[in-house]
Amino acid sequence: MPETSTTAAVPQRQEPTATADDILAICAISILAAILSNVLHEGVGHGLTALLTGAKSGLLTTVAWASAFDSRLVEAEHWLIWRLLWCFGWFCVAPRTQ
Amino acid sequence: MSMRYFLLITCAFNLFSGTGYFFFSGVTNFGDWAAVISGLHPHWLWRMLLVVGGATAYYAAVRVVGIGLVRYVGVPRDQQRRMRKLTILPYFSAIGLLSLAGLLNPLGIQLLWQSALPATAGGQSGLLWLQYYIPRGTVPNRKSENLARSYIWIVIAAILTSVYVVVLGRGITLHR
Numbered sequence: 001m002p003e004t005s006t007t008a009a010v011p012q013r014q015e016p017t018a019t020a021d022d023i024l025a026i027c028a029i030s031i032l033a034a035i036l037s038n039v040l041h042e043g044v045g046h047g048l049t050a051l052l053t054g055a056k057s058g059l060l061t062t063v064a065w066a067s068a069f070d071s072r073l074v075e076a077e078h079w080l081i082w083r084l085l086w087c088f089g090w091f092c093v094a095p096r097t098q
Numbered sequence: 099m100s101m102r103y104f105l106l107i108t109c110a111f112n113l114f115s116g117t118g119y120f121f122f123s124g125v126t127n128f129g130d131w132a133a134v135i136s137g138l139h140p141h142w143l144w145r146m147l148l149v150v151g152g153a154t155a156y157y158a159a160v161r162v163v164g165i166g167l168v169r170y171v172g173v174p175r176d177q178q179r180r181m182r183k184l185t186i187l188p189y190f191s192a193i194g195l196l197s198l199a200g201l202l203n204p205l206g207i208q209l210l211w212q213s214a215l216p217a218t219a220g221g222q223s224g225l226l227w228l229q230y231y232i233p234r235g236t237v238p239n240r241k242s243e244n245l246a247r248s249y250i251w252i253v254i255a256a257i258l259t260s261v262y263v264v265v266l267g268r269g270i271t272l273h274r
Contacts, residue, residue, distance in 0.1 A: 030188035
């Protein structure tokens with residue numbers, strides 16, 4: 001039976017500009033966001049936390065922070081970053097209602 | 099629009115990896131949060147908390163980013179093709195970048211397969227399906243614009259990518 005329902009949702013508007021977003025710009029912005037996120041994670045979250053809480057030195061790479069000093073706080077860096085960025089994300093979304 | 103999009107994608111990367119890591123460590127008993135709960139008893143309960151808490155937080159993060167994409171960046175919910183383009187490209191860009199940089203890391207290629215790639219490919223997978231979880235009735239708070247080509251973003255990305263891959267990819271020793 002063909003769908004002839006008159007109660008189907010009507011699109012809010014046409015899709016006039018779906019292909020007009022520049023692919024290079026999207027990739028460039030995404031790469032910068034990925035770099036920033038990774039540096040926040042490994043560098044600030046693990047590395048800086050370790051140096052501030054007892055590590056004398058460590059090796060920072062894109063995949064991990066390596067140091068002789070280790071602690072739960074250093075491993076749990078996500079919690080700090082996660083909460084900060086959650087607040088940031090929420091700040092972006094919620095108060096911008098008209 | 100480009101700055102708003104950059105902030106939202108940065109927020110997405112951080113929220114997804116932050117919340118997804120709970121789930122990943124809970125399921126695999128590997129990674130940062132597995133190290134945090136090691137030695138805590140009962141261990142199975144802590145792992146279960148990571149799994150349930152991680153899944154719940156991840157789902158909430160997906161909703162927040164999806165709502166943000168519509169309201170804050172101004173992409174109408176019904177522009178599905180456009181939404182896919184704006185979420186799938188960041189996903190594969192991040193995987194490509196982190197794989198490339200990870201190949202040079204001095205800690206061993208295994209770390210790339212075991213930790214960095216799962217954290218990125220799995221952790222950021224919310225970008226692939228968030229468009230289906232944006233609440234009905236979410237509408238843009240601003241006029242929809244296109245993301246135009248910007249050579250400033252492209253040049254900065256090219257420079258920082260080179261530094262990131264060649265310098266940070268090989269590792270930097272930091273001292274207190």
